[in-house]
Amino acid sequence: MHETAELLKEHHLKATPQRIKIVSMLEEYGHINIEDLYSHMLEEFPSVSLATIYKNINQMIESGLIQEVKIPKTKSVFELIKEPHLHMVCEKCGKIEDICIGTEKVIEEAKKLSGYDIKESFITLRGVCPECQ
Amino acid sequence: MHETAELLKEHHLKATPQRIKIVSMLEEYGHINIEDLYSHMLEEFPSVSLATIYKNINQMIESGLIQEVKIPKTKSVFELIKEPHLHMVCEKCGKIEDICIGTEKVIEEAKKLSGYDIKESFITLRGVCPECQ
DNA sequence: CTGAAAAAGAAAATTATTTTCTTTTAAGGC
DNA sequence: GCCTTAAAAGAAAATAATTTTCTTTTTCAG
Known part of the structure; x- marks a missing residue:
């Protein structure tokens, strides 16, 4: 069985071909919007519905x-x-990448200044990727 | 003349009452969504259109x-x-606040690791505010 | 105070997302 | 492997969000 199918099962989702394709695309592209997801899905499933997506x-x-x-x-x-x-x-090519770096310094300082008990952080940096420079 | 009106003028926008109200609300609340903006606008301008907003x-x-x-x-x-x-x-009361802290460390590290020339950063931290703790 | 350009408002159009309903399918038990 | 059944897919309609179009009203420079 696909390991993608198992991933779905672990999340209590039936492993339908459409779902497997969605997850595969997420694995392949990393990040994808609804529109692109739909148009790629159409290639493999010509009658897929946007509602299904x-x-x-x-x-x-x-x-x-x-x-x-x-x-x-x-x-x-x-x-x-x-x-x-x-x-x-990347503001030139539109690419989105993930990077893992420590954010404790910022979170610690924000906590100190605001008094918030911080649970999660969402950080996006926009600029120009090495290939587009 | 309102200083809010001047702010609009500086941005080459005519100072209509509706725009002054929008900017005043942004000054008052700091952050506001379309729906709340519209419902508050309706109090002062009963015939305001959502399209205007x-x-x-x-x-x-x-x-x-x-x-x-x-x-x-x-x-x-x-x-x-x-x-x-x-x-x-704040994940309890939904409040949104601005804070100013240095983010150079994170940006520098991200730049080093990714090779991106970083132009802007967008950081949101979610947690529990002091009043809700 | 007047005219031109822009904005407001109303309504329709478009786009995005969700819901409803019928048919099809995945998958556990035999 | 074959049933059964709950869940998912697909189609279409409904709802929500946003934009456009068009006419009337208003701002504001002269």
């Missing part, structure tokens, strides 16, 4: 398999949930 | 007066543009 995306969010990433001035994309990371967005 | 918000974004802030699992809000800052969101 939305329903599956929402179920995958509810089950903790994926999450929405909101990026300024851009359509939201979705990604598989993994260890905490931040997002690098 | 959207058109003004978009013009204010284009002119560099305000910007959209996208927050995970929440409707977007808008804020007046000011010095760079990050956003604190």
Whole structure:
């Protein structure tokens, strides 16, 4: 069995071909928006419905398999949930990449200044990637 | 003349009562979503159109007066543009606050690891505010 | 105070997302 | 492997969000 199918099962989602394709695309591309997801799905499943995409995306969010990433001035994309990371967005080519770096300093300082008990951080950095420089 | 009106003029926007109210609300609340903006506007301008709200918000974004802030699992809000800052969101009461802290460390490290030439950063921290703890 | 350009408001159009309903399918038990 | 059944897919309609179009009203420079 696909390991992708197992991933779905672990999240109590039936391993339908459409869901396997969605998860495979997330694995392949890392980040993808609804529109691109739909157009790629159409290649393999010519009669797939946009409602199926939305329903599956929402179920995958509810089950903790994926999450929405909101990026300024851009359509939201979705990604598989993994260890905490931040997002690098290239303003030239539009590429989105994940990087893992320590954010304790910022979080600690924010905590000190604001008094908040901080649970999560969402960091997006926009600039120009090495290939576009 | 209102200083709010002058702020609009500086951004080449005519100082209509509706725009003055929008900017005043942004000054008062700091962050506000379209829905709340509209319902407060209705109190003062019973015949205001939602299209007017959207058109003004978009013009204010284009002119560099305000910007959209996208927050995970929440409707977007808008804020007046000011010095760079990050956003604190209370997961209990929903409050959004700005804080200014240094982010050079994170940005420097991200630059080193990714090779990106970083131009902007967008940071949102979610947690529990002092009042809700 | 007047005219031109822009904005407001109303309504329609478009786009995005969700819901409903019927048919099809995945997968556990035999 | 074959049933059964709950869940998913697909189609279409419904709802929500946003934008556009068009006419009337208003701002504001001269």
